[in-house]
Amino acid sequence: MMSSRGKVLSRRELNRAFLERQLLSERAQSGVEDVLRHLVGLQAQQPAPPYFGLWSRLKGFEPDDLARLILDRRVVRANLMRCTVHLVTADDCLVLRRVTAPMIDRALRANPERAAELEKIPDLAGFAEAARELLAEPRGIKELGELLAPRWPECEPAELARIAQLVVPSLQTPPRGVWGRSSRPAWAAIESWLGRPIPAEADPGPLLLRYLAAFGPATVADMQQWSGLTGLAEICARLELRTFRDERGRTLLDLPDAPLPGPDAPAPVRFLAEYDNAILSHADRSRIIDRSLLGAVVTKNGIVRGTVLVDGFVRAMWKIERPGAVVVTPFAKLSGDDASAVEEEGMRLLAFAAPAARTHDVRLDPVAD
Known part of the structure; x- marks a missing residue:
C-alpha cells in the first residue's frame, strides 16, 4: 500500500473530490450504461429516484434513455449492496450478486421472523430448487408465495416468497422501474432473465477499487457501509492504494491517480434524488x-x-x-x-x-x- 500519511484532507477537499467522482460537479456526456458502471449502480428501491439520479449527473438525459435499457434487459434492478435494490448494468449484476452473496445470506437470517420461517424449511436446497423453477419467469410476491405454500404449508406464504427471492438470486422485472409504466414488483431468477450464469467466484478487490473511483477517498468503514460486506481491511491491504488522513485522524484510502480537486473548485447547485447513493454510501457522511x-x-x-x-x-x-x-x-x-x-x-x-x-x-x- 502506498503512503501519503502526512497529507490531511479537509472536509471541503473530500467534498470536492466526492462531487467530481459522483459526476455532480459537472454533468457527464457519456451514456447511461457508462454512468451506471462508473457509479457501481444507483439505489433503486423505488422506481423514480434513479431517473432523477441520472438526470442530476448526465447531460441531456431523458427518461426513455433508461427505460429502453430496462426493457432490453441491459440494465436491471436487483438486491445487491446492503441487500437493497440497486439499478445496475446486466454485466455488473452477475458479478455483484456473487460478491455480495455472503452478505445477502446473512441478511436472510438477520430478520427474526424470517429466521423462524427458515427453521421450518429443513431442506433449503430443495426449497431453492423449487423456487428456481418457479422464478424462471416473473412472479409477484403473492403468486410466488401461493405456489410455494402447498409444499411448505407450515410457513407464511408471503415469507416463503421473500425467502425465495433471496435464496435464488433474483431481480425485479419490467414494467417495474419503467418511467410512467411502473407496477408492483415481480421477481425472476437473474440467470433466467439474463440468459447467463452468475460466476462461481468473484474477487471483492476490484469492486473496492471501483467504489473508490466513485466515492473515495474513503475509510474501510465507509466501504463496509456502502457494500454491507465485512473483512474488507484485509482485502484493502493487498491493493495498491495511497493513504491520507481526514481532519479527525482517520485513515483514508484512495486510488493512486484519482482526482483531488482543490477546496475552492466550483460546486453548482444540484438536486439529489430520494435514496441517492451520495447520501447513503459512507459511514461518515459529513463530506456532504x-x-x-x-x-x-x-x-x-x-x-x-x-x-x-x-x-x-x-x-x-x-x-x-x-x-x-x-x-x-x-x-x-x-x-x-x-x-x-x-x-x-x-x-x-x-x-x-x-x-x-x-x-x-x-x-x-x-x-x-
Whole structure:
C-alpha cells in the first residue's frame, strides 16, 4: 500500500473530490450504461429516484434513455449492496450478486421472523430448487408465495416468497422501474432473465477499487457501509492504494491517480434524488451533509428524502408537490444568489420531470425547523 500519511484532507477537499467522482460537479456526456458502471449502480428501491439520479449527473438525459435499457434487459434492478435494490448494468449484476452473496445470506437470517420461517424449511436446497423453477419467469410476491405454500404449508406464504427471492438470486422485472409504466414488483431468477450464469467466484478487490473511483477517498468503514460486506481491511491491504488522513485522524484510502480537486473548485447547485447513493454510501457522511441534518433527511423508517446541494453540501430538501411544481425547504436561509440558483435548477428539474405541465413553479418554503 502506498503512503501519503502526512497529507490531511479537509472536509471541503473530500467534498470536492466526492462531487467530481459522483459526476455532480459537472454533468457527464457519456451514456447511461457508462454512468451506471462508473457509479457501481444507483439505489433503486423505488422506481423514480434513479431517473432523477441520472438526470442530476448526465447531460441531456431523458427518461426513455433508461427505460429502453430496462426493457432490453441491459440494465436491471436487483438486491445487491446492503441487500437493497440497486439499478445496475446486466454485466455488473452477475458479478455483484456473487460478491455480495455472503452478505445477502446473512441478511436472510438477520430478520427474526424470517429466521423462524427458515427453521421450518429443513431442506433449503430443495426449497431453492423449487423456487428456481418457479422464478424462471416473473412472479409477484403473492403468486410466488401461493405456489410455494402447498409444499411448505407450515410457513407464511408471503415469507416463503421473500425467502425465495433471496435464496435464488433474483431481480425485479419490467414494467417495474419503467418511467410512467411502473407496477408492483415481480421477481425472476437473474440467470433466467439474463440468459447467463452468475460466476462461481468473484474477487471483492476490484469492486473496492471501483467504489473508490466513485466515492473515495474513503475509510474501510465507509466501504463496509456502502457494500454491507465485512473483512474488507484485509482485502484493502493487498491493493495498491495511497493513504491520507481526514481532519479527525482517520485513515483514508484512495486510488493512486484519482482526482483531488482543490477546496475552492466550483460546486453548482444540484438536486439529489430520494435514496441517492451520495447520501447513503459512507459511514461518515459529513463530506456532504452535516450530522445535525441526517435525522431530517434519513427518517427512522428508512425513507431518504430528496436533497439540494448548495456549494457542495446539503442545504435543503425538495419534493414534487404536483406535476409542474416542486417545493424546496431550506435548512437555513439561503443568500439571494443561492436562492436564485436553486430556483433555476428547480425549473430545469421540472422541465425534465413534467415537460407537458402547463406551468412550472419552484416554491421556496420557510426554513425547516
